[in-house]
Amino acid sequence: MIAIAPEEPEQRPHVLALNRLAFEGEDEARIIEALSRDGLSVLSLVAVDGATVTGHILFSRLAVEVDGREVKAVALAPMAVLPAYQGKGIGSALIRRGLELLAAQDVEAVIVVGHTGFYPRFGFSAERMRHIASPFQGKDAYMGLELKPGALAGKHGACRYPEAFAL
Secondary structure (H helix, E strand, C coil): CEEEEECCHHHHHHHHHHHHHHHCCCHHHHHHHHHHHCCCEEEEEEEEECCEEEEEEEEEEEEEEECCEEEEEEEEEEEEECHHHCCCCHHHHHHHHHHHHHHHCCCCEEEEECCCCCHHHHCCECHHHCCEECCCCCCCCEEEEECCCCCCCCCCEEEECCHHHHC
């Protein structure tokens, strides 16, 4: 049985190893470490099967403003599931639990740059981000989800990713 829970400090080596394996490289592990080091991590969840960390999702602070108003937003990145556990709903469970916890923390919006065939099923929309400038603006993979209705609505906005994402 897979359980979803907040990441514990002793699980960090497993989280980093999982991300290296799932993404076949170091970039996501470096992003996780940099966001944590810079105090930008808002919520880090793991999926566990017994003692095995099978999945991970990280939400971090993200500077977003729309029409001069600050939006309490987070980035969803990275999210990874061990290859042997993919296709079993673990990623979906991590997202659903994360969104539930973030809504309880009064987070207004979640931004992701991700798979266009996956994230829209949770309510993420590229259209919602068309007026919000970022390095990803205009790409279908740049999607937003409002946890507070109208949080991303407006004429002009900007989304500034932390330096950790430039690694």
